[in-house]
Structures are given as C-alpha cells and as structure tokens.
Amino acid sequence: MSANLYDRDFYAWANEQAGLLRAGKLTQADIEHIAEEIENMGKTEKRELVSRLTVLLLHLLKWQYQPGHRGASWQATIRVQRRDLARHMRDNPSLKAVVPEAIVDAYGDAIIEAGAETGFPESTFPATSPWSFEQVMDENFWPPST
Template sequence: MSGNLYETDFYAWALEQAALLRAGKLSAADVEHIAEEIESMGRTEKRELISRLTVLLLHLLKWQFQPVRRGNSWRTTIRVQRLDLFRHLKDNPSLKSQIPGAVADAYTTALIQAADETSLPEETFPAECPWSFDQIMDGAFWPDQH
C-alpha cells in the first residue's frame, strides 16, 4: 500500500512513513522513497541558496550599473537577502562548501535578469561575478560604478 500511497497521496504517505519510523518498524517503511525524499530535500536547500544569491546579485548589479534608479526598494532587497542567506547558511552549514559553484550559477542568471531589467546590453556587466562572497554578504558593501 505504501508504494501506491506515495504516488496517490504524498501527504498521507509521509505521515505513514514518519509513524513507521518512530515506531521502529523499519522493515515496513518505504525506504527507497524515503531516501529519495531526503535527497530531494537536500537539493531544495541548495536551490534556495542559489535563488537567494541570484536575487541579491541581481540587485547588486542594478545598484552598480543603474545608480540613478537606486532607492529604498533595492536597498531593502539587498539587506533582506543578505540576512536570509546568513540564516539559511546558519541552518545548513554544509552548504558553505557549495558557495563557489552557487555564486557562479546565481551570477549567470542574475546577469541575464540585470540586462533585461535595466535594458543594458549583457556586455555591460562583468562576465563573471566581480565580488567575493565576503563582499556580497558584507552589510557595508555597496558597489559603485567604476
């Protein structure tokens, strides 16, 4: 029944599996699907890291390359994303090893979005992230046009 329930009612399956695990009935648990779901949760945490970095990098790019449009909305987004990233990494410290790749992935997307949102050519922006992760996360760091 568990395998079928996994396909037809995920919520009920999850509750059933949690109850089986708490009761120590490992042989009755749907171990393969449980393992799949745990791996999926890990991927979700990494996607969250990349997503928040993308938003932060987008706004840092706009801040640098469209200084006339700077305002409280961009400032707030940058500050909130920094705080949320700090909290996310605090809750998931092993993600710190993923930061270099996550920054590179996020910057690729942020660059495309920045070009679209500013109507500036993509070539206007650096091809690779111009800031270190420490700068990106530094509350005192606000990039200016070179």
C-alpha cells in the same frame, strides 16, 4: 501499498512513513522513497541558496550600473537578502562547500535578469561575479557606480 500511496497521496504517505519510522518498523517503511525525499530536501536547500544569491547579485548589479535608480526598495532588498542568506547558511552550514558553485549559477541567472530589467545587453556586465561571497554578504559593501 506504501509505494502506491506515495504516487496517489504524498501527504498521507509521508505521515504513514513518519509513523513507521517512529515505531521502529523499518522493514515496513518505504526506504527507497524516503531516501529520495531526503536527497530532494538537500537539493531544495541548495536551490534556496542559489535563488537568494541570484536576487542579491541582481540588485547589486543594478545598484552598480543604474546609480540614478537607487532607492530605498533596492537597498531594502539587498539588506533582506543578506540577512536571509546569513540565516540560511547558519541553518545549513555544510552549504559553505557549495558556495563557489552557487555563485557561478546565481551570477549567470543574475546577468540574464539584469539585462532584462535594465535594458542593457548582458555583455555589459562582467562574465563572472566581480565580488566574492564575503563581499556580497558584507553589510557595508555597496558597489560603486560604473
């Protein structure tokens, strides 16, 4: 029944499973789907890291390559993304292990978006991130104009 409920009404399934786990009724719990959902939660945290890094890297690229367009909005976006990323890393310290991979993924996305937003060919931007995670997270780091 639980597996069927999983497909029909996820919210009801989740509440039912939480009740079963709290009551110690592990044999009645839908362990396979519970394990799958827990794994998905971990993947969601990594996707959040990549997403926020993409926004931060995009704005740092625009900051560097379009100095004439710099403004309070871009600066605020950079500062907020740094703060959100710091909170996310504080809440999920094990994500530190995937930061190098996340930077590669995020920077690839940032180049695509930077090309679209600036009108510059994607080849204008370095093929790999010119900045380390520590640099992009440093509140005093602002890329110089090119």
